[in-house]
Amino acid sequence: MFKYKQVMVIRRDLSLSKGKLAVQVAHGAVTAAFKAYKEKPEWFKAWFNEGQKKVVVRAENEKELFELMGKAKALDLPCALIKDAGLTEIPPGTITCLAIGPAPEELVDKVTGHLKLV
Secondary structure: OOOEEEEEEEEHHHOOOHHHHHHHHHHHHHHHHHHHHHHOHHHHHHHHHHOOOEEEEEEOOHHHHHHHHHHHHHOOOOEEEEEOOOOOOOOOOOEEEEEEEEEEHHHHHHHHOOOOEO
16 A cells, blocks of 8 residues: 655646646656655655655646645645746746645645546
């Protein structure tokens, strides 16, 4: 049973292609994992050794991402907000994804447990 996980929250209102969505999720996963590695090494190591559980869910819009990020920060969870470079589908600086964790599942679920899977 997993005790740690990482969750990527992608914006539904952007209607990203599958490839673009995958890249934004990858950016989020790497950035938040690196942050956890530095700030919460015990969480990172436990998550890594368990198999690096990841979940991708959706939020309605940018406003919801910021609300979720506020909740994550209040719980002292590692998180990363991803902004696109704007080279392909969307304008530069568009916020696409919020990555939370790796962190204990019960804490992450307090922030993202109500969101639907992508």
